[in-house]
Amino acid sequence: MTTLLAALALAIVPPSIPAPAKERPAQVPPVQVPSDLVPVPSTPASPIAIVAVQPFTIAQPYRHRFRKDGTEFTSGHLLVLRAEAGFVQPRQVAEPVLCIGSQTAERLWSDPAKGLIVAIVPAWTERTDDGAERAGDPTIDLAWFAAPELPERVDAAWIAAERARAEAALAEGRLSTPTTRDIVRHASLTATSQDALIARASELLPDPAAR
């Protein structure tokens, strides 16, 4: 019966387009709701802390997709960093590029709720005051968030320019260094493959569910 009544109701109502609503005068702008996505913080800026580090070597060369030249590497460091939410929360527009020494870092996972980032940093070298070369060390060399950009578009010159900006900020006291007070130093890892390296990196994240 209900169906029949509904059918009859349809049968007597021709389809129509309503008349347009009347315009209304200008009024007080409505209250706006801000996004939970926090704005991109200004750069250069430092991570808050280095939480964990693990040197590694990898048998199969790994192409570094987080810089333009895309060179392959066979050693480096796995890192866990803590940073302000604005640096951790993924976003679609350009994100601040995480740099360590003269290298960009590959972001593997982020845990915005805890402010954690797991990253791979290919090995690099630093020149000492006496002109010698030493291996880069993410626990002592400059680690910072550089200007927002797509990592695949940055090259050595870009990194050098951003590093100079960061060092100037450091010298002027506008940039601090991340604390390593509670750092967990893991023994060096020998990974057979990229899969194995990434699998190990995932274990460094305190909450694997955040991967």
Added chain:
Amino acid sequence: MRLTHARAGGSIAAALLSALPALAQCPGDLDASGFVDGADLAVLLGAWGCTGACPGDLSQDSIVDGTDLGLMLAAWGACPPSTPAAEAPLAAVALSAWPWASWVDTYNSNGGVGIAIDPAQHPDRAGRAALLWVVEDRSPAQWAANSALSDARPAGPQSITCPTGTIQGNIITLNVTGLVAGSGDAPARGYDLVLDMDQDGTLSPGDLVDGRDGGAGFWWTRDLAALGPYTTAQIASHDVNDADIIDSMELERVYYPTNAPGLRPIVAISHGNGHNYTWYDYLGNHLASWGFVVMSHQNDTIPGIASATVTTVEHTESFIAQHATMGGGVLAGKVDIDRIAWIGHSRGGESVTYGYDRLFDGTFTSPSYSLADIKCVIAIAPTDFLGTASANPHAVPYMLLYGAADGDVCGCPDSDIGDSFNLYERAVGLRHSTYVHGADHNDFNCCGINDFTGPSGTAIGSTLAQGVAKASILAMIRRSMFDDRAMEEFLWRQNESLRAIGQSSTVTVVREFKPAPGAASPIDDFQANTTTTVSTSGGAVNAAGITNLIEALANDNNTTFTWVTTDPWNGSVRNRTTDSSRAGVFDWTAAGSITWSVPASLADFTKARALSFRAAQGTRHPNTVAALGDLDLTVTLRDTNGLERSIRIGTLGGGIEEPYQRSGFGTGAVGWQAEFETVRILLSDLLSGGGAFDLTSIATVQFRVGGTNGSAQGRLLIDDLILEN
């Protein structure tokens, strides 16, 4: 008569445009009223003795005399039905003002279908009884082979009386009880309508038919936002283990129909940055239920667009190569590898666009598929990192789905990267956009952060946003992949006029649609003849009473949405300086007009189905702010005899949408990016009420604003004034 075009007026125009055809069918009916009566006699007597080409010379012997009087008296009374059976639009929706009816084709099956038999256009039928038949859609050849009528409704043909007087308030409601909507994969089922005047159960002389000459008389449509006819299943995670994809990005999730016959097209989904390939179950299940095999893959978005594009194109290739064996072989022999749609969200939206560009440029080739296999590309709030040359859809059918409350890819004026409409404007093929008020970036997936940014109380949430997404994406894919014309009206009709059954009426949706270039003739798209006094088609353009008319690249030129006179394209975050999408803009506070002279090559509007244009209100302009609401104006066509037809665009469903009242990037007034909205005027509607208006010879198209023409004041961006074929 040459007026045999499909649906644009056809025999309606033939009956109205000149008295001559009426005379041929009904000698003596000098005023084409459908009757030979005193009015005709008065004309004849008024011309008595006239020599040469005279009204009333029925015998055509160049003199009005007793011979003609004899012919008239012999034909005295009602004219015989027009012959043969004539194609005429019948299915219609009622409008609140002239033309009182719009002869559209697509109807939701939870509503009704109106039958508009305009007494002025069909005077010989007015007041007469007839049978109204609903017949399963037949092709012209099928009609030619079989004129017997068979009604698709259990109750059979409907007895009606053709209305008299005017069409206003006289639209007949079709009995739709028992009418089946949808057909297999197709959400809509086509029916032809026959007005059987002699009630003989055949399509015969004197009858009217809607849908004989191509297409359907009307489309009876299921809920596009609801699941389709097929049951679905999922391959939750498949590792393609492809050397061309990095190890951490090799997973796919596949949704497929379990009981769909034949080969099923592919839809690939590329997620955005920080998103996950498992976040699009709503879309995967929906499209699978409508017969598509959907593959959502891990997308390498963090390094950038180039890396994400690699995963898009390589996962597509891997899926084609591996589909027969994945999931235990459930897809073996069931996938149509020559029909592919790409859907991408945010950075993924740019990666599917760049993927198409790479196929177009030849910088990526695949042994599994080619450019021609990509039937459409759909970008949900895409970024624009790569710009004009690379984030370029070229001529692929392209759709943009975008939320006005997007807090990430925000459409902000300070950077081109977050301006999704840039990509849309670059598309040169068939294109459509669905812009959703109150929807944020992550409403279009399951699990992203709440990035809603907009006026309090306007957030619609993911359920409503995804309802819009499901319906509009399905419509676009079917239109692009299968040339499903039933779906097209979901892409261009005002949302107030047509939306999916399951789509909330409280959600404001703004639609743009532009056909492929081969289906459109521009009167003025502002791309050529770049002064304000000459249109693209070469005709003169005259402005009167309006102010600040310019045409140029439609690009907001500063970093704020605050209105300043030095940024006439304020809010039009739709171009980079390297792009080329031009438009016009003007404002008014009193009555005024813009008039386009129509060149002779375009003057025969009966060759077209519709006149359309797109327009947007000027963001935060004082005239926009002063009168918030949909902006209304009048479009007037004038024929070469000086006769006019005018239609208020608000009648078609609300006018040009009020800008979303979002603040930021400026002070004072609020309002966000320019929301271009397509207005499509069916030319058959302009024949409502009869008369001698001559669609075969249109002299001018005029926009009338202010005064009694619509909104008292406003600022309007305009573009793509075209005839759609």
